[in-house]
Each structure stands twice: as structure tokens, then as C-alpha cells.
Amino acid sequence: MLVTDDCMGCAIKAVSLTRGGRTVFQGLDVNLQEHRIGLIGHNGAGKTSLLRLLCGLETPHAGQVLVQGQDIYAHKPTMPRARLIGMMFQNPEDQIIFPTVEEELALSLQTLSGLGRKAARQSSHAFLETYGLQHWASRSIGSLSQGQRQWVCWLAMLLAQPQVLLLDEPFASLDLPGQIALAHAIDTCAQQVIVSTHALDHVRGFERVIWLDAGRICADGPGDEVCRAYESAVQAQAPAWGVSSPRST
Numbered sequence: 186m187l188v189t190d191d192c193m194g195c196a197i198k199a200v201s202l203t204r205g206g207r208t209v210f211q212g213l214d215v216n217l218q219e220h221r222i223g224l225i226g227h228n229g230a231g232k233t234s235l236l237r238l239l240c241g242l243e244t245p246h247a248g249q250v251l252v253q254g255q256d257i258y259a260h261k262p263t264m265p266r267a268r269l270i271g272m273m274f275q276n277p278e279d280q281i282i283f284p285t286v287e288e289e290l291a292l293s294l295q296t297l298s299g300l301g302r303k304a305a306r307q308s309s310h311a312f313l314e315t316y317g318l319q320h321w322a323s324r325s326i327g328s329l330s331q332g333q334r335q336w337v338c339w340l341a342m343l344l345a346q347p348q349v350l351l352l353d354e355p356f357a358s359l360d361l362p363g364q365i366a367l368a369h370a371i372d373t374c375a376q377q378v379i380v381s382t383h384a385l386d387h388v389r390g391f392e393r394v395i396w397l398d399a400g401r402i403c404a405d406g407p408g409d410e411v412c413r414a415y416e417s418a419v420q421a422q423a424p425a426w427g428v429s430s431p432r433s434t
């Protein structure tokens with residue numbers, strides 16, 4: 186299923202990106218119009234860099250990044266980036282700012298909906314309640330497990346109501362029930378979702394998966410086909426890795 190309007194979805198046009206002196210993308214072109222898209226590939230392939238480009242965290246040296254038809258690196262965006270696109274980071278510590286769950290969730294509402302402090306806290310309370318997590322409201326972030334922090338990141342992102350959700354290794358710290366719950370949440374949410382993962386089973390059923398290798402698209406198509414192609418390539422290369430991992434990309 187494609188997102189419904191021609192100007193919807195995301196597009197990367199002739200983008201070149203360097204990070205820390207290393208060329209990550211050179212003239213990358215990719216249209217991202219499907220409702221569910223997976224990104225797979227080895228460590229260092231460029232999955233996180235692609236997500237960071239889409240959410241405005243890496244400035245390309247050339248090219249354009251469009252989200253919902255808007256150039257997100259333009260000087261005068263017509264909509265705040267946070268309304269357009271939200272990102273759940275691989276590491277919750279890169280995302281969470283406040284000491285308690287309630288405060289962290291309230292931030293999204295205060296900055297984006299202009300709610301006052303008290304109203305924002307009340308709304309985040311009500312939001313937690315819809316997930317049966319009201320007892321988390323006053324919990325300090327430090328008292329939560331890594332997986333629980335990932336849930337806080339997911340909820341904070343949802344509260345901001347962006348139109349596109351970017352998830353970087355979202356399953357990494359979740360237990361099995363948590364993975365099932367998040368997979369269901371991804372399956373049923375209305376937004377376009379782009380997921381970077383090494384857990385291929387979570388994207389195998391996606392309508393589209395992109396396999397990145399050293400900043401280039403190695404395969405692009407239905408999830409089951411691309412995941413199988415990637416697995417076959419890994420199997421074929423496996424004997425050569427015994428003495429040289431981790432790979433030095």
C-alpha cells in the first residue's frame with residue numbers, strides 16, 4: 186500500500202552525505218512512498234544515517250530530502266519538523282531528556298501543542314492510562330529497564346503525532362511480549378513507518394524492504410524476497426568472516 190497522496194511519503198534525491206570525514210552516501214536517490222518500509226544491512230551500511238537524514242539530523246552536502254513533499258533542510262519549512270517526522274533512537278539515552286516518564290511525555294505536548302505544564306502532564310497521564318501504564322507516570326527514567334525506556338521513547342514519539350515514524354532498531358531491547366506488542370503497534374498505526382533492523386522477521390512481511398550495503402542500495406523490493414536475498418548472501422560470505430569480524434566498514 187502506498188501512502189495516499191502524491192506528495193506524501195519521503196524522497197531522497199541525489200543526496201551525498203559525509204560523516205566524520207567518511208563518505209556515507211554518494212548521490213543516493215530513493216523514493217519512500219510505501220506505508221511500511223524496512224531497512225536492513227550490515228553494521229555501518231548506512232541505515233541509521235538514512236534515518237537521521239530523514240529527520241533532519243544530518244545535513245546533506247548535496248541533494249534534497251523531502252518529507253511529505255517538504256524539503257526538510259529548507260530555511261523556512263511550512264510545518265515544524267517534529268510534526269512531520271518522529272524518530273525513535275536505537276539508544277533511549279539519545280532521546281530521553283527529562284528525569285521522569287510524565288515529564289518526558291509532557292515535553293512533546295508542551296512544545297508541539299502549546300499546552301501549559303499542568304495540562305501537558307494531565308494529558309500524558311491520560312495517554313499512559315490508555316496503555317495501562319499510568320503507574321509509570323512518576324517513575325524516574327533511571328528506574329526503568331532499557332526495554333521500558335524504549336517504550337517511553339515510542340510513546341513520546343506517538344504523542345507528538347508526526348506523520349512519518351522512523352524506528353532505529355526498535356526491537357533490540359524488548360522482551361518477546363514487548364516485541365509482539367510493538368510489531369502490532371507498527372502494524373496498526375496510521376502513519377508511514379520506516380524501520381531499521383537486524384531482526385529480519387520483523388520486516389519480512391513488509392511490502393518493501395531496502396537492503397543497504399556501504400551506502401548503496403543492494404536490493405529493494407517485497408520484504409520476504411529482499412530478506413531471503415540478504416540471508417543467502419550472508420550465508421555465502423560467512424566462511425570468510427571467521428578471522429576478520431567485526432567487519433571494517
Ligand SMILES: Nc1ncnc2c1ncn2[C@@H]1O[C@H](COP(=O)(O)OP(=O)(O)OP(=O)(O)O)[C@@H](O)[C@H]1O
Nearest residue numbers: 204205207209227228229230231232233234235434
Ligand atoms: N557519529 C559518527 N561520526 C562519524 N562517522 C559515523 C558516525 N556514525 C556513523 N558513522 C559512520 O557512518 C557509516 C554509516 O553508519 P550508520 O550508523 O548509518 O550504519 P548502520 O547501518 O546504522 O549500522 P548499525 O547496523 O551498526 O547500526 C559508518 O561507516 C559509520 O562508521
